[in-house]
Amino acid sequence: MTQGWIKAIGMMSGTSLDGVDAALIETDGVDVRRLDHAVFVPYAPELRERMRACFGNRGATNTEHVVADDLTQVHVDAVNMLLEKSGTLAGEIGVIGFHGQTVFHEPASGLTRQIGTPDMLAYKTGIPVVADFRLADVAAGGEGAPLAPVYHAALMKSAGVELPVAVLNIGGVSNVTYIDANDELLAFDCGPGNARLDDWMLRHTGNPVDLNGATAASGNGDPMVEVKFLEDPYFDRVPPKSLDREDMAARIDGLVGDAKLNVSDGAATLANCSVAAIVAGVNHLPAAPQSWFVCGGGRHNDYVMKTLNTRLGVPVRSVDDLEWDGDAVEAECFGYLAVRHLRELPLSFPGTTGVSEPCCGGRLYIPKKAA
Known part of the structure; x- marks a missing residue:
């Protein structure tokens, strides 16, 4: 991808299970401009409890994919709300950083699991999505967390x-x-x-x-x-x-x-x-x-x-x-990391996750067609 500044949407669903934060930033993968546009979409109590039931799952269950699709739909709603609030067109967004929901994290066993359906998010928004941020670091012997330090x-x-x-x-x-x-x-x-x-x-x-x-x-x-x-x-x-x-x-x-x-x-x-x-x-x-x-x-x-x-x-x-938005920092971070993925810049470092050398990460999902 050519060098330059990219508008990115970052998204975070934290372990508090309260809902989805989405934020808009502009970055070249090194420096960042905060655009002061962010939204929060709460999870319905019923979905929250189904997500909570996935905690501790070392592997996918028969019903987990339904939960993943449902929480991804909340992310779709958050993207659309953010675009409307900021007056931005989907075509102006270069990438979405989609963390998903962590349900299991045991790096000593080489396992970290975030559920979500990034190809569905890309399809429904028409915007390229970077997800699976933690997998490469854990595979390389790192802790897979935290990933926010570089941001x-x-x-x-x-x-x-x-x-x-x-x-x-x-x-x-x-x-x-x-x-x-x-x-x-x-x-x-x-x-x-x-x-x-x-x-x-x-x-x-x-x-x-x-x-x-x-x-x-x-x-x-x-x-x-x-x-x-x-x-x-x-x-x-x-x-x-x-x-x-x-x-x-x-x-x-x-x-x-x-x-x-x-x-x-x-x-x-x-x-x-x-x-x-x-x-x-x-x-x-x-x-x-x-x-x-x-x-x-x-x-x-x-x-x-x-x-x-x-x-x-x-x-x-x-x-x-x-003058940061303390509720949106984690979401902004994943927009920043998504652009770093596109630029082939590392997301994690020996001092942040224990990986032996700076480690790139993430996987790009291209929309099959515009939403």
Whole structure:
């Protein structure tokens, strides 16, 4: 493909299972222009539960393809909504970056599975789609995650902040990107992010989120649960390293259940565990970051943000303070990675996934005909 700037749509369906984020950017695969157009399309509760039932599947089941098609249709709807909102024609978009939905991630076994139907997305939108972003990295011995660091670094180049700096994404799993003046990226999954707290709230209140962290703020965390949680050997592993959404689930649920906590105390305890995992990650960084910038749904949890500020001892701010869209960063990232695929530029690096050398990735799906 010829060099130059390409308009790309990036899409993300995270482990929180709330819905699909879609965002429009323009990039040459190195630098990026944020266009400040993004949409969110929620999953219907019935589809969300069918997707949740796919978690932990090491291989495709007989009904998984139906779930994949249905979640892909939500992505189609999100593309159409984004095009309408931004006043952009489908023909102006060079590529869509389609992450799909992670249902199983065990890189030590050479497995990472994202479900979705990229050829259906290409067919229905008439736009080329890049998907299967993680497979090449895992096949080459990498963790397959996180993939956002190269995008975080591209955005941070023009942010004008003092280095080193950390970009923290708090989704279902939390991950950190460490950026210093030497352009050497280090990144890894810290631990459970929102996943355990979201599941706790859904189970006890019927609402799959602790809105603004109000429930956690009204409770008292159990410090012994946190201490026992940090005994998990994952926290001593030297990065790069990554987690599946369901990793540590049984352990944490058992600790909280054994402690017989009420709803608010359980929420505070789980939020504190998420924070503790992030703070423990500082031990694996070359130097303490001067500041932390947080993206993802977790930045809306005031209790988590306040506790992070206290425990890290340096400013912890939303990436929105940098005039980024903290809800759209992950989606934008996959538009950026899609263009890097077209340019044959690497998506992952030894310091971000543990792969032995910079690794290209993704697979291109050309529409069979215009939608």
